[in-house]
Amino acid sequence: MHFTLPGCLGPYYSRIVVDVGIAMxxxxxxxxxxxxxxxxxxGHAGFMTVGGYAAGxxxxxGSHWLWGAAGKHGGFLGSGEWMYAASCVVGGLAAxxxxxxxxxxxxxxxxxxxxxxxxxxxxxLRVVLQQTGKxxxxxxxxxxxxxxxxxxxxxxxxxxxxxxPKYTSVFWxxxxxxxTVVVAYRLKYSGIxxxxxxxxxxxxxxQAMGVNTSRQKVLAFVMAAFFAGIAGGLxxxxxxxxxxxxxxxxxxxxxxxxxxxLGGRGSVSGVMLAAMILTSLPEMLRDFEQYRLIxxxxxxxxxxxxxxxxxxxxxxxxHYFPRWVASASRRKAP
Amino acid sequence: MGCLRFKEESSVTDLVSxxxxxxxxxxxxxxxxxxxxxxxxISFGGLKAVQQFSLxxxxxxxxxxxxxxxxxxxxxxxxxxxxxxxxxxxxxIGEQNLLGRKxxxxxxxxxxxxxQNIRLFPNLSVLDNVRLAGQIRNTHGLADxxxxxxxxxxxxxxxxxxxMELLSIFDLQNRARALANSLSYGHQRxxxxxxxxxxxxxxxxxxxxxxxxxxxxKRALAQSIQEIRARFQVxxxxxEHDMSLVMDICERIVVLDHGVTICEGTxxxxxxxxxxxxxxxxxxxxxx
Numbered sequence: 001m002h003f004t005l006p007g008c009l010g011p012y013y014s015r016i017v018v019d020v021g022i023a024m025x026x027x028x029x030x031x032x033x034x035x036x037x038x039x040x041x042x043g044h045a046g047f048m049t050v051g052g053y054a055a056g057x058x059x060x061x062g063s064h065w066l067w068g069a070a071g072k073h074g075g076f077l078g079s080g081e082w083m084y085a086a087s088c089v090v091g092g093l094a095a096x097x098x099x100x101x102x103x104x105x106x107x108x109x110x111x112x113x114x115x116x117x118x119x120x121x122x123x124x125l126r127v128v129l130q131q132t133g134k135x136x137x138x139x140x141x142x143x144x145x146x147x148x149x150x151x152x153x154x155x156x157x158x159x160x161x162x163x164x165p166k167y168t169s170v171f172w173x174x175x176x177x178x179x180t181v182v183v184a185y186r187l188k189y190s191g192i193x194x195x196x197x198x199x200x201x202x203x204x205x206x207q208a209m210g211v212n213t214s215r216q217k218v219l220a221f222v223m224a225a226f227f228a229g230i231a232g233g234l235x236x237x238x239x240x241x242x243x244x245x246x247x248x249x250x251x252x253x254x255x256x257x258x259x260x261x262l263g264g265r266g267s268v269s270g271v272m273l274a275a276m277i278l279t280s281l282p283e284m285l286r287d288f289e290q291y292r293l294i295x296x297x298x299x300x301x302x303x304x305x306x307x308x309x310x311x312x313x314x315x316x317x318x319h320y321f322p323r324w325v326a327s328a329s330r331r332k333a334p
Numbered sequence: 335m336g337c338l339r340f341k342e343e344s345s346v347t348d349l350v351s352x353x354x355x356x357x358x359x360x361x362x363x364x365x366x367x368x369x370x371x372x373x374x375x376i377s378f379g380g381l382k383a384v385q386q387f388s389l390x391x392x393x394x395x396x397x398x399x400x401x402x403x404x405x406x407x408x409x410x411x412x413x414x415x416x417x418x419x420x421x422x423x424x425x426x427i428g429e430q431n432l433l434g435r436k437x438x439x440x441x442x443x444x445x446x447x448x449x450q451n452i453r454l455f456p457n458l459s460v461l462d463n464v465r466l467a468g469q470i471r472n473t474h475g476l477a478d479x480x481x482x483x484x485x486x487x488x489x490x491x492x493x494x495x496x497x498m499e500l501l502s503i504f505d506l507q508n509r510a511r512a513l514a515n516s517l518s519y520g521h522q523r524x525x526x527x528x529x530x531x532x533x534x535x536x537x538x539x540x541x542x543x544x545x546x547x548x549x550x551x552k553r554a555l556a557q558s559i560q561e562i563r564a565r566f567q568v569x570x571x572x573x574e575h576d577m578s579l580v581m582d583i584c585e586r587i588v589v590l591d592h593g594v595t596i597c598e599g600t601x602x603x604x605x606x607x608x609x610x611x612x613x614x615x616x617x618x619x620x621x622x
Contacts, residue, residue, distance in 0.1 A: 183480055190479040191469040191490070194458065198466050201455035208415055208449075210441035210470030210533055219476070314457055 014170060018238060020279045021173035022231050025180045027259035027275035028268055029227035032184060034257065035265040035310075036193060037220035038200025039106050043118030044228055045252035046125045050098045051091030051229025052236035052243045053129065053155055056164040058087035059237065060135070063165055064142050072165045084167035088176065088233030092226040099225025103218040110203075122248050129245035130158040137163050160244025161236065168238040176234060180227045184268045187223070196220055197266060197314075251293075258296055262303060264310030269317035274310075368393045368569050369445070369537050374413055374423030374433075375593075383409045384593045387423075389571075391537060396563055396570045398584035400577070400604075402613055406593040407573045408450055411539050414571075415447050416440040427537065442470055446535035448526040450542045450573070456515035460506060460525060463514050464497040467532035497532065503565075504528050504558075520551055531566055538568045544576050552576060556583050581605065589613065 009017065030044045062083055063070045073080030098121075105117045133152045136142050155161045187193045195216050198206040207213055236243040246252075259278050263271030282292050303310070312320070367390035375385045384406045391397055399407050412418045414425070416437040425432040430443050446467075455463050472493065478486040501507045504524050509517060517525060523543060530538055540559070544552045556579050563570055574580045580587060581601040589597040589604055591613040597604055604610055611617075 186480055186482065190486075191465070191472055191474070191493075192476065192479050194462055194466045194469065197458055198455050201457055202453050204417065205449065205453035205455065206466075207417070207437035208441060208447055208453075209467040209529065210438045211466070212436075212438045 015238075015240065016280055016283050017170055018168060018173050018234075019283075020276050021170070021177045022234050022238070023256070023259065023275040023279040024272045025173075025177050025231040025234070026228055026256045027263065027271045028177075028180050028184045029224045029231070030256045030260045031263065031266065031268065031271045032187065032196070032227075033220040033224040034260045035263075035267070035271065036188060036200065037196040037217060038265070039217055039220060040111065040115045041102075041118040041221070041224070042115050042250060042253045042257050043102060043120075043122040044224070044256045045250070046102075046118075046122035046248045047095040047099055047225040047228035048232035048235065048252075049122075049125060049129070049243065049245075049248035050225075051088070051095040051232030052247070053091075053153075053161060053232075054094035054229070055084075055087040055091030055233030056161050056236040056243060057153070057155060058090055059084055059167070060161070060164050061142070062087070064139065068139060070137065070163050070165055072167060076169075076171075080165065081167055081172070084165070084233075084237055085172065088172075088230050088237075091233035091236075092229035095229025095232065096222045096226035099221040099223075099228075100218060102225070103221030106217045106221060107214045119250055119253070122250055122253050126245045126248040129155070129248060132157050135161060135163055156244070158245060160242040162242050164236050164243070166237055166239035168234050173234050176230050180230070181268060181272070183223075183227070188266065188268060192216070192219070200265070255296075258300060261300065261310055264312035264314065266314045267310065267312040267316055270310060270312030270315070273312075273317065367391055368395075368428060369414075369571075370424070370426045371414070372424040374420040374425055376409065376413060376418050376421050382593050384413060384590075387413070387590075387593075387595060389588065391569050391571060393536075394563055394567055394569055396559070396583060396585050397572065398580040398587040398601075399571055399573045399590065400575070400580055400587060401590035404592075405590040405613075407590055408541060409593070410590070411447055411541055411573065414440075414539060415445060438470075441533055441535075444534075444536035445539065446530035446533045446537070447539035448523075448530050448541055448543060450545065452519075452522050452526055454514040454522055454525060454529070456513065458514055459511050460514055460517065461494075461497050461501065461510040463525060463529050464500055464532045465493050467529045468493050468496055468500075468534075470533050500528050500532055519546060523547065527562070531562065531568075535568055538562070538566075538570045540570060540572045540574075542573050542575060544574055544579055552579055555579070559583060 026044060026048060030041065033039050033041050060070050063073060063080070067073050102118060102121050106114050109117060131152055133149065133154045135156045136145070136149065136154045195206070195211045198209065198211055199213050199216050203213055235241060255278070259275045260271055262278070263274035282289055369389065369391035371387065371389040373386045373388055375387060376383055387410055399410060401407050409418065413420050416432070416435055416439070419434060423433070427443050427445060432440055432443060435443070455466065458466065472489045474483070474486045474489055498507060498510060501510055504527070506521060506525060506528065509521065514522065514525060527540070527543065543559070544555050547555060559570060559572070560583055562568065572580065572584060584601060586599060587601055587604045588595055589607070589610050596609040596613055597607045599607070
């Protein structure tokens with residue numbers, strides 16, 4: 001897939017395929033906290049950006065340190081790619097840490113109030129990232145590195161973190177997407193998933209049935225942030241992308257919220273479908289890009305009126321298949 | 335068992351009991367209580383919702399908690415289950431202290447409840463409602479869940495069978511895959527009890543289980559409450575407005591009014607207590 005797909009589709013379409021994959025990771029992970037646990041978070045792009053900057057910082061300065069330049073190093077599955085994959089995971093861990101901190105207020109706040117806290121997280125992050133220092137991109141500057149340059153972090157300030165090696169490919173995006181989907185799916189059909197959904201359905205009853213609701217909520221935030229951070233790492237290394245502070249802002253967060261809401265609260269496959277449609281549609285309708293947000297808003301209003309539970313509600317896509325397909329898949333699913 | 339113990343101790347306690355408690359002679363009093371609540375109370379601002387509430391609930395006892403509307407019965411349940419934190423008093427189950435514990439810890443310690451206004455998880459299936467409650471006894475963690483380890487599979491399998499067994503005891507097994515909000519009202523009430531039992535409680539708190547049921551269903555409920563007690567060996571504390579139900583099945587009854595315990599005793603005693611009659615029917619001027 002890694003070699004054939006870009007060859008068949010050309011750079012434009014393989015770029016869209018990568019974008020769709022990243023959006024799916026973000027939407028599926030957001031769905032863990034928004035859809036399953038019912039904690040309305042609109043700071044998901046913030047977690048993504050934390051991961052993206054952390055991963056970019058590692059590969060950019062790591063490449064300089066190891067190989068003297070920030071370009072790509074090694075071929076497919078070469079040393080450079082492994083560093084990139086590891087840095088994405090580290091980005092995920094950094095985002096998970098942020099998720100833990102943002103998850104704590106969710107123990108006391110709910111609904112709109114929590115949404116505002118998560119919104120604030122993204123916006124604060126955006127402003128903080130704007131205050132960072134210039135990227136140290138020539139070898140001489142990196143040679144004469146000293147501790148005084150660590151703060152503010154040299155990640156490019158308002159113009160974005162330019163020069164991150166562009167490792168992201170269809171292979172890596174869909175590898176991480178597979179992991180994300182398997183985790184989300186296994187989570188949904190497990191005791192932990194039931195506990196998360198019970199928090200969404202009725203928090204008081206959940207407590208009375210022995211669910212540690214605080215733990216479930218924080219766990220949901222941490223898991224969602226972890227995968228958002230990985231997606232951020234993939235995003236930061238995507239060719240044609242310069243990750244910048246505005247990526248942490250609420251507009252991007254809102255894109256993912258729409259995917260999660262449109263797909264259905266807790267439906268992994270439904271959310272993937274929504275992410276695919278909403279990421280590829282603007283590309284197909286490039287001429288109307290300006291009206292994208294208007295269409296989104298109208299789409300949301302329409303959804304809330306006609307199908308408030310989202311396209312698939314809590315069901316998966318295959319629950320809507322004809323009976324003979326469903327009976328075949330049910331045998332596998334618990 | 336309780337009766338035997340009583341016979342041994344009766345001679346010793348006889349003298350004391352006559353002077354202190356009218357009803358000390360009941361066998362249940364002589365054994366160590368399972369749920370021991372001593373003088374708990376809570377006030378919201380200036381309103382003393384429950385004051386000095388005490389209860390000694392022996393193993394597999396069936397007690398009733400009654401009182402006029404607003405007497406504080408549900409508040410007592412909320413105190414016992416940790417939804418509210420008592421301002422004062424002591425609360426223990428067996429040897430475990432319950433005071434100041436979180437609701438899920440109290441459930442784990444062995445107290446389960448149903449809700450007056452049904453609080454099922456509407457978008458979970460009937461089986462999942464039961465499994466959610468049952469999984470409190472599971473010990474696998476996040477890694478087990480994601481990797482689907484043998485331990486996870488074993489515990490989930492057991493949970494599935496336990497859930498189905500419970501549902502079939504209460505004749506809900508045919509609806510196991512239906513969503514909880516698609517059940518009829520009577521079935522939803524029944525599922526609430528099943529869900530509470532799935533946590534493997536020692537004490538079951540039933541908050542108006544007969545509300546909204548027709549006379550036939552009430553009779554069936556009265557029977558099934560007694561069967562639950564015998565089968566699952568739980569002590570039951572029952573809030574109910576239907577007096578005939580309470581008087582029929584409860585061994586002892588606690589009467590609350592304005593947050594204060596005004597009477598405690600056997601159904602016959604409670605029915606003839608002047609304070610209880612006054613609380614329900616109002617007192618005549620001559621009584622004051």
